[in-house]
Amino acid sequence: xxxxxxxxxxxxxxxxxxxxxxxxxxxxxxxxxxxxxxxxxxxxxxxxxxxxxxxxxxxxxxxxxxx
Numbered sequence: 001x002x003x004x005x006x007x008x009x010x011x012x013x014x015x016x017x018x019x020x021x022x023x024x025x026x027x028x029x030x031x032x033x034x035x036x037x038x039x040x041x042x043x044x045x046x047x048x049x050x051x052x053x054x055x056x057x058x059x060x061x062x063x064x065x066x067x
């Protein structure tokens with residue numbers, strides 16, 4: 001999701017998208033704090049962030065890579 005797309009969402013929709021992104025990141029292996037940070041950054045590619053961890057990159061390192 002691009003920053004422009006997130007700006008066009010209404011508050012309930014944006015909250016739902018953020019919750020979904022958080023859940024995907026947490027399931028991939030990010031701790032709650034890191035998942036929340038990444039979920040709130042619309043410019044972060046969710047697939048890239050999850051694939052890094054799923055391929056064995058430590059979540060702390062993956063966080064620094066994608067931010």
